[in-house]
Amino acid sequence: xxxxxxxxxxxxxxxxxxxxxxxxxxxxxxxxxxxxxxxxxxxxxxxxxxxxxxxxxxxxxxxxxxxxxxxxxxxxxxxxxxxxxxxxxxxxxxxxxxxxxxxxxxxxxxxxxxxxxxxxxxxxxxxxxxxxxxxxxxx
Amino acid sequence: xxxxxxxxxxxxxxxxxxxxxxxxxxxxxxxxxxxxxxxxxxxxxxxxxxxxxxxxxxxxxxxxxxxxxxxxxxxxxxxxxxxxxxxxxxxxxxxxxxxxxxxxxxxxxxxxxxxxxxxxxxxxxxxxxxxxxxxxxxxxxxxxxxxxxxxxxxxxxxxxxxxxxxxxxxxxxxxxxxxxxxxxxxxxxxxxxxxxxxxxxxxxxxxxxxxxxxxxxxxxxxxxxxxxxxxxxxxxxxxxxxxxxxxxxxxxxxxxxxxxxxxxxxxxxxxxxxxxxxxxxxxxxxxxxxxxxxxxxxxxxxxxxxxxxxxxxxxxxxxxxxxxxxxxxxxxxxxxxxxxxxxxxxxxxxxxxxxxxxxxxxxxxxxxxxxxxxxxxxxxxxxxxxxxxxxxxxxxxxxxxxxxxxxxxxxx
Numbered sequence: 001x002x003x004x005x006x007x008x009x010x011x012x013x014x015x016x017x018x019x020x021x022x023x024x025x026x027x028x029x030x031x032x033x034x035x036x037x038x039x040x041x042x043x044x045x046x047x048x049x050x051x052x053x054x055x056x057x058x059x060x061x062x063x064x065x066x067x068x069x070x071x072x073x074x075x076x077x078x079x080x081x082x083x084x085x086x087x088x089x090x091x092x093x094x095x096x097x098x099x100x101x102x103x104x105x106x107x108x109x110x111x112x113x114x115x116x117x118x119x120x121x122x123x124x125x126x127x128x129x130x131x132x133x134x135x136x137x138x139x
Numbered sequence: 140x141x142x143x144x145x146x147x148x149x150x151x152x153x154x155x156x157x158x159x160x161x162x163x164x165x166x167x168x169x170x171x172x173x174x175x176x177x178x179x180x181x182x183x184x185x186x187x188x189x190x191x192x193x194x195x196x197x198x199x200x201x202x203x204x205x206x207x208x209x210x211x212x213x214x215x216x217x218x219x220x221x222x223x224x225x226x227x228x229x230x231x232x233x234x235x236x237x238x239x240x241x242x243x244x245x246x247x248x249x250x251x252x253x254x255x256x257x258x259x260x261x262x263x264x265x266x267x268x269x270x271x272x273x274x275x276x277x278x279x280x281x282x283x284x285x286x287x288x289x290x291x292x293x294x295x296x297x298x299x300x301x302x303x304x305x306x307x308x309x310x311x312x313x314x315x316x317x318x319x320x321x322x323x324x325x326x327x328x329x330x331x332x333x334x335x336x337x338x339x340x341x342x343x344x345x346x347x348x349x350x351x352x353x354x355x356x357x358x359x360x361x362x363x364x365x366x367x368x369x370x371x372x373x374x375x376x377x378x379x380x381x382x383x384x385x386x387x388x389x390x391x392x393x394x395x396x397x398x399x400x401x402x403x404x405x406x407x408x409x410x411x412x413x414x415x416x417x418x419x420x421x422x423x424x425x426x427x428x429x430x431x432x433x434x435x436x437x438x439x440x441x442x443x444x445x446x447x448x449x450x451x452x453x454x455x456x457x458x459x460x461x462x463x464x465x466x467x468x469x470x471x472x473x474x475x476x477x478x479x480x481x482x483x484x485x486x487x488x489x490x491x492x493x494x495x496x497x498x499x500x501x502x503x504x505x506x507x508x509x510x511x512x513x514x515x516x517x518x519x520x521x522x523x524x525x526x527x528x529x530x531x532x533x534x535x536x537x538x539x540x541x542x543x544x545x546x547x548x549x550x551x
Contacts, residue, residue, distance in 0.1 A: 003497050
């Protein structure tokens, strides 16, 4: 592992100047999680528009450069995408987004916390919609 | 500055085989001793010797191996007790400090704490000296209150006096903070607590491994520490208490070994300390603790302490010269244990630990099981470097060099 690969200019930039940082006034999804090991915390809010598209995505949180840059980059990727995109999102996508740094097992959790929060929120939202529908078909 | 040595560190390092290994191609610089220390070859040999020569259960086997194992296990108890100025009859082997405080919670707390009682802990405690009292307070309808800190990271003794006016049942305090390094005036605190009839629990996890401790002189009712932080194997530690106090208490865990006689409807308890050592005890690791005590005694705890104060003094100076480093805890090395917690500009401690690891430098990052203290410091986490006998001035230099590298990577 080379920390020069992990802490590239772009990662530090997202850490120090996070995009989509803040809270939404109107949101349909509100998801929160933390990593008890490091104390990294992330809250994500999503406003869902027509066609099940994520119209607005914002986050707040605190933690290391990896967790905070990762979630911020993820909000940019997610914005405008349909909810189904979140279901397809994989660990590999997140690693690729971060420039495929060689992270040790304990730091991988930092990188993936944002994805976990987004998935938890979106799955919960889809699940609630599913329960509201009697026909039993997934939205 | 003068790099004086209280003993020959290079020679001590030879006793620890792990220090020869490389991490990411670099010399291992192990500065995570407050979490756990490395083990000298002697301690590893003691385990191998037990398992290859006289492995047997203790106390009830009358054959040769059983008698040898019992003798070694009890010798470890005597040595450990002597090392900390405790009565061997009042020294219970436990898994570690956490099990010791839980033992007190159940075996003493369930019987002695009543509804409406006040329990006192401090904001600098490790979770192992907070959560058991939280649960005890909840189950008994008691209230847990906290002594705050002065800006320099020492205990607010005025606030302690105020809380003692409420005649608490229990006062729980660390001898040495695992984050700030603050050495608390535990003998004065125990004396003050005794005056108002409070029972005292002192967490010695960060004191016994690093400085001479005389539990008798401290005057604590209960004093707990862990073996693995003092060169011994994991899974063994001790709770020291007055024999009479242990005798009044109910058992903690129950089953074999801790009984005298078992009848269909009741049982009688074994003598202390065996009453609190239910089941087959951790024989090998207790013997390992005895060996670690021998090893530390051969260096001398006065010299261990002197060595750590010198390193601490050097480290505090070196770190404070790095622009952007904020150090927590008392500035005077004489008033703190061999642990330095700090933050470096906006570099998160986890990022710092990753960058240092690449240089072979192992530090701790996070909340150090002291979330109340993190909140008081108003930080989510800190980086922490902590020392033991095998650390050298070179190790501190490696830490400082690693910080400069982190500074470059983070464009500070």
